[in-house]
Structure formats: structure tokens, C-alpha cells
Amino acid sequence: MFGIKQDFICELPKKYYTLSDYEKGVARWCPGCGDHAVLSSVQRLCREEQLPPEKTVFVSGIGCSSRFPHYMNTYGFHGLHGRAFPVACGVKFRRPDLNVFVITGDGDCCSIGAGAWIHAIRYNMDITTIMFDNQIYGMTKKQTSPTSRLGTISNTHPTGSVLPPVNPLQTSLGMSNVSFVAQTADWVPGHLFATIKAAYEHPGFAFIKVIMRCSKFMGPLVEEMTTNRDAISILTHENGIQPDEGTLKAYKHHHVHDPSDINAARELAEDKEVSYLGLFYQNKEALRYDIYGAHNLGFTPEDKIAAVNAQLDKYAV
Amino acid sequence: MKDGNGSLATPSPKISNRLTLKEHILEIVSDSGEGAQKAGQTFGAVSAKMGNGVWTVEIIPADIQPPPRTKESASGIRIRFGSGKITNAGDEADMLVAFNEIVPYTRIDQNAYREGTIVLIENKWGTDESKEIRESYSRAIQDFHDRGFVVYEIPMEEECLKLTPNPKRGKNMWVLGMLSHIYGRDMEKAAAQVGYIFRSKSKAVIDANLQLLQAGYDWARDNLDLCYEVPSPASEEELVVMNGNEALSFGIQAAGIELCSMYPITPATSTSHHLAECIQASGGIIHQAEDEIAAVGFAIGASYSGKTSVTITSGPGIALKTEFLGLAVMAEVPLVVIDVQRGGPSTGLPTKVEQSDLLAVLYGQPGDAPKVVLAPSTIEECFHFVILARKIAESFRMPVILLSDANLATGVQPFPRPQLREEWLAPPVDQSPWKEGAKPYGWDEKTGLSHRPIPGQAGGEYTLTGLAHSEAAKVTYLPEINQKTAALRSLKLATFGRTLKPPQVHGDEEGDLLIVGWGSTRGAIEEAVSRAQEKGLKVSSVHLRFMSPLEPGLKDIFKRFKKVMTVEINYSDSLDDPMITPENRRYAQMAWMLRAHTLVDVDCFSNVYGQPLRPGKILARIQKELDNL
Incomplete structure (x- = not known):
């Protein structure tokens, strides 16, 4: 073409990945489930960032959300209930070249996996975590979740749940070495995408809580969440997540919040009346355990043998 | 071992004749925190470096800070060393160094000593301010005599006080010096080892410990008639x-x-x-x-x-x-x-x-x-x-x-x-493109084996799952696939089992009694079996390295013996209990497996005292079994 010979091209253009390069199968979530929106946003992120599928790993636990890796045409690890974080951290520790995502749910993360979750925050490895919070156990058919509101009627609490919910934002913000905490909602696509993108770009452990609809088991709560626009406020700040025009128009309540202010972030997280969508907290300087983990990669066999021999010398008779 | 002939680096002026021993079992027992283990580990390392066969085992207190001068506080070490190879901790100890009169009772309860065991005991308790302690000490000394121990009362504290204001820290090095003279240890090697164990400490600390080491050595030379040699065979083999x-x-x-x-x-x-x-x-x-x-x-x-x-x-x-x-x-x-x-x-x-x-x-x-x-x-x-x-x-x-x-x-x-x-060494991680068309679980139907794609391998993308899955790693609950994949995973064990050889029998290939062991008990079992063989008993042993899959040929080996019995350190019901019958008996773990695997009526001898098995105890059991055969 244009008389240029192939020989003159030093480097063949890299493959351009399209959305379909990241898609696999048909997602088996219920119609109207919020999970579909997150899947689309993540596939869009992969295309925008041109993430090589072979260098991208989605790690999940168990639950509706955790089926996610099966619908991504990348590497995936659909492991044990509550244990996505240790696996993901293990994947990343010696493989700094991999893009690692954790997909988890409110039960997977905040109940059975709570111990692993708070330590993953503290490890602050470069991992993007998306926690699908629909406040109910869906896969096992409507049991109370750790984030279910007090009084939630479920199959395990037919007369209403009896404990106040875990607040995942508050918990994350209370953990030492926390570096990125954000909240978004599945039915606000522009904001959802901007949040996932900001999390991906964050150098460290990014925790996103996505307020999700469960069309099957949430009952009237779905309607209330998606239509009561007074219960939602969009966080704005030059260092925060920049939502699209549509989001800002749809939601009239805005709140200026500096994401470096952890105390203000904690207050917002504890607000029981309003759910804030946006970046609660970010610290790009927090200590990163994955950098420590990968600091001595690539020893040659000779290096290794010499090092072990030097140690053995100390035990020689 | 360049200089491992067991000769003394430091000449002993007073006693020239050392009694030659084939082996000795030494225990050092103190209150937790007094450093008996450190002294013993150093003694063991020096002995190994001199070319002796050595086995050491720690005596660990049950609590972090047990009260001193209690049985719970006993912390120490056993060192069995000899001219030949030592494979286990042995039977009763020949020598005990005790930092007080209470701690040995932990080991007395465990039958660690015998008539004739030499006891070197700190004598300061005999003149303690407290009447109670003085009485306890003299009662114990009398008891030790009654048990047939040979007691030496040693002024450890008194001698250490000449060099350090706080003998609680450092007495162990003095004891190490004393033992170094008794057993003719190479003092250059001992000093080097002390330098090594305190390598992170200041020179002043190292020097103080070396002084105590030498003082203990000198004191034993001038005051004790215990003087042994444990020769070590010359060997050119490099050891660690x-x-x-x-x-x-x-x-x-x-x-x-x-x-x-x-x-x-x-x-x-x-x-x-x-x-x-x-x-x-x-x-x-x-x-x-x-x-x-x-x-x-x-x-x-x-x-x-x-x-x-x-x-x-x-x-x-x-x-x-x-x-x-x-x-x-x-x-x-x-x-x-x-x-x-x-x-x-x-x-x-x-x-x-x-x-x-x-x-x-x-x-x-x-x-x-x-x-x-x-x-x-x-x-x-x-x-x-x-x-x-x-x-x-x-x-x-x-x-x-x-x-x-x-x-x-x-x-x-x-x-x-x-x-x-x-x-x-593990090979580098394969990052080459995945073979086109190959499945992430492309099982070989004959062996169950397959290659795994590793993230970074383009074209190998798959989602690993703990759910039942197909060759393509797709979740599936199809009955045939679940049955087939379970069989393929199991087949891998059979494939691996084909690479194993039948275990070697220690002793004759046939006889009256076959002992089967696994894991750490090998030294004690083989020593007991060898002793039994020397007495003319028709007993042999096999020691299993693979539990899953089991090594092949076990049934053939078992059939050549009148009786097969495992020796293990885990629980089994005793047939002496009136409630226990051959039918309801719960067997030791390996016995349980071998019975199912071979359909041979495998017996077991096991216990959960928490102690390493002693060859003498196993030998006694072998004799009993053969008497009843």
C-alpha cells in the first residue's frame, strides 16, 4: 500500500483488541441483575487500556459475582468462598507483569472472607477489587448478607434480620495502609466506568464497592435505590473521579470531597441517610507489598546454586 | 573431616588415659531460659564436625514462661553420639547434666535414665538460703543414689561467679567446656562454634562466653575423673x-x-x-x-x-x-x-x-x-x-x-x-504462546496427565475452577464428565505408582516377623531389628517412603512373613483393654491403610506418649511378639 514495502516496517503494529476479544460465553445472571453492567464496563476498560488478555487475571471467590471470570476471555481463577484475596495476592506477588482483578461479593468479601479482605487492603498490592454489594445472598437463594439492612426479611431471618450491617467503606477506611476506596452503583454506567478506570489506574490496592441490584431477591429495595435520587450524592473534586455529564445531570446532589482527607472520608462513609458515589480516599504513596515481593526476580541457576552453596558452607563439617 | 580423628586439640595434663566409648547418650536439662539447648546443640555440632555420628533431640518445656525449679520448666537436649552413624535418639541416657534437682524428674518420669547413669548436678541448691530448697536438694540427691545414678555435685555457679556476675547467662557455656573435657572435644572447633552461635552479638559477649567455655574445660580437667574418648572414623566425605x-x-x-x-x-x-x-x-x-x-x-x-x-x-x-x-x-x-x-x-x-x-x-x-x-x-x-x-x-x-x-x-x-x-531447579516460567487448539486440561487418557497454561501464555486463557469442569475448563455438571475427570485425576496416582520400586527389606526377605515403619522412626526401628537379628531372631523391617501411592509389591513381601506389624507414633486401641476386640479395634494409621491395601492381617504397635520411639522398647515388643507367635 502506498508503495511502502513490508521490509521497511520496523515493528509490525501490535494486535488491536476489540470488545469481543474480552468476551466469553453468555453471562448466566438473572435479567435485570447489576452484574451485567459491571461486566460491560470491565470489558470496555480492557479494550480502552488494551490489556493483553494473556496478561490479565480475574480472581474471584464464590457467589453470583464470582462467576465473572468465566465471562472474560482472559485468565481467570474461580476459587473458594471468601478466598479470592490470598489467591490474587499470590498471583501478583511474583508476577508484576500481570494485571490482576478481584471480583467479589458482599458475602464473599465481608463475611466469610473478611479476614483475608482487610489484610489484602494492608498488603496494598497493585490489584483492582470490585465488590458487588447487593445486600443479599443470591446464589444460595436469599439468605441474610453481612451488608443486609437491619430488618431484612430473608430465608434465614423470616421475621427480619437482627443485626446492623457491616459497612464495607468504613471497614476499608479503618484499615492501615489503605490506599484507594471508592463507591459507585451499577445503574449509573458513566460513573461506574469512570470509577473502575480510576481504580485500575491507581498504583496499589483499589477497593470499589458497587451498590448492586438483585432483581430476584431484593424486592422493593431495587425500586427505592434506583429511583430515590435524593438518597445519592456525587462526590466531586479535581483529584477525585470525574463523572460524566449524564451522571451529574441525573443526580442533583453533589458534594465536594478531597480524597486525601481520610477523616472526612470516614464521616461520609458513616452517613446513614445518603450514599455517596465517588472517590472516598486515595493515597498513591502507601507502602506496596507487591514491590517487595518482586524485588529479587530473575536469578540465574548459577546465582541460585552459588547462594545455596554459600549457605551450606556454614553447615559444613 | 580433615582432622576428625577424635584426638584432643588441647592436651590434658592430668589424665592421659581416656576410656574409649563406642557411643554415649548425654542429656543436659535446665530451667527454661538457662541455655541447656544451646550448650547441647553446640556440643552436637562440634561432635559432628569432629566426625562423630550424632543425633540430637530437644526437650522442650510445655509453657513459654513456666515457673523455675518445676518439672514444667525442664528444658534441655539429648545428644546421642558415637563412632559410627547414629540414626535415632536411643534408649536411656548415660550421662545427665542438671542445672537443678527438680528438672530431671520430668525425664525420670519418661524413663530417660537407668541405673548407672552419671548425673552431674549444680550443687548451689544444697547451700541455698531457703531451707525448703536445701531439703529438696538433699532429698533428690538421696533419691538419685537410690535409683542407682552415679552423682557428681558440681559447683557450677560458684565457678562461673569468678567470671561473670550473672551465671544464669553463661553457665551453659561453662557446662559445654566441662563436657568438652570429659569427652575430649576439639576446643578449637568448640570455640569456633561458640563464636558462630553468638555471631550477631558483640565481641565482648563472645569473649565472655569463650572464657566460660575454657573455665569449664579447665575445671573438669583439674577436678573430674570422668574422661572419655569417642573416636571418629577417618572419612574423606564432605559432610554438612x-x-x-x-x-x-x-x-x-x-x-x-x-x-x-x-x-x-x-x-x-x-x-x-x-x-x-x-x-x-x-x-x-x-x-x-x-x-x-x-x-x-x-x-x-x-x-x-x-x-x-x-x-x-x-x-x-x-x-x-x-x-x-x-x-x-x-x-x-x-x-x-x-x-x-x-x-x-x-x-x-x-x-x-x-x-x-x-x-x-x-x-x-x-x-x-x-x-x-x-x-x-x-x-x-x-x-x-x-x-x-x-x-x-x-x-x-x-x-x-x-x-x-x-x-x-x-x-x-x-x-x-x-x-x-x-x-x-524449577525451570523458568513458560511464556511462549499456547499451542493452538490445545485444551487447558488436555488429559492424556492413558495417564491422566496434562499441561497447564500459565498466565502470560497467549492463547492459553482459561478460567480455573473448583467446580466440575471439562477439558476446556468449562463448568459442567454432566454425569459422564464428572465420572471421567475423577478417574483421570486418580489415574495420575497409578501412573506415578508405576515409577516406584518395591521397598527394600532390612534383613532377610522372609521370616517370622516383619516390622513396617514410615517417616522419622526408621533409625529406631532398624536399630531394634538389627539387634534382634544379632540375637538370631527371624525379624526384618521395611520402611515406606511413599504413602500415596503406596510402593508396589507390599503384599508379596508381607506374605513371606508369619506376622506383619507396623510400628508408629500415633494412636491405636490396645487389645489388652477388655472393651477392645479384634473387630472393634481402631488401628494405627499406616496399619489401617495397609490392611485395606493388602488384605493382610497387619497388626500395629503404636503410642502417643509424644516421645521418639526407643530402639530398646521396639526390641522388647519384637521379642514379645515372637514369643507369642
């Missing part, structure tokens, strides 16, 4: 001396394993301490996880994305890791799991030996979870079996569990220095 947990650490590094993910637990943790000191220099790293479950999950994640990793734990940790082990089996993730067994169930006996995790690691998972299980029987095997375990895990794409125990963990023994090889 270490405990089993250190050997595991070396094995991990020599295998090129680059990640050990662990959570602290006794008695496995000292492996991690050693790794923490040196694995970064050999290109690896250690991760201390937030719990046992996360530790194995982290290792599995790292294995999945690259090189096979190791997690190391003890019984309670194995219980917690159970679910992840099932995932590693189901999803075929290579993994090395080291279990340094202790007494169970539950928290059990954290510092004591048991071989009680065998059935738990084999059958702990819900569903069928075939995996390779092997058990080293010596310190040297602790090293080599890790290298083997990594290779099996990689080749067969499954977890491999290595069962060590508290006896091997703290036992110190010299062995030929491994000549490290490049092929022992």
Missing part, C-alpha cells in the same frame, strides 16, 4: 550437619522454589526462620500470611501464575488448609505442602512428635482428592524429598504433601553434603 527443618529449607532453595507462604506454627516454623534468613539471597521470598488458609491460597495463586510454591505447616494448619488442598487437586495446581507433624488432635502436643496426620492429609478433603504423599525418614531425606516433591507436583499437576515430624524437625544429624544440580 543440620536439623530436619533446616534441611527442608535447603531443599526448598535447591529445588528452585521461589515462594514459601506460611503462617507461624510449631514445630514447622523454624524452617521459615531459616528461609527468612537466606531465601532472598537465592532468588526466593517468604510470605507470612494472615492465617493458614491464606498461606496456602497465596501459594496456590503463585503456583497458578508461575513457579510451584511451597506452604509449610503442622497438624492444625493442615486442618485449616483442607479446602484449598481440595481445590488444588480438583483444579490440578502443582503445590508442595510440608507438614511437620506434632501431637493431635486439635492443638494437642505442639512441641511433641506424632505421626498422626497421615489419614488426615490423605482423606481430609470431601470428595475424592488423590494426591501424592511422601515421608522422609532421615534429615538427609528432608532435603532431597523437597526437590522430589516439586518435580512430582509439576509433572503430575497436583499437590504433593511431605510428612516430616517434630522428631526430624529438631533432630540434628550429619549427612553427605549435597552436590547441587541445575536440573533440581
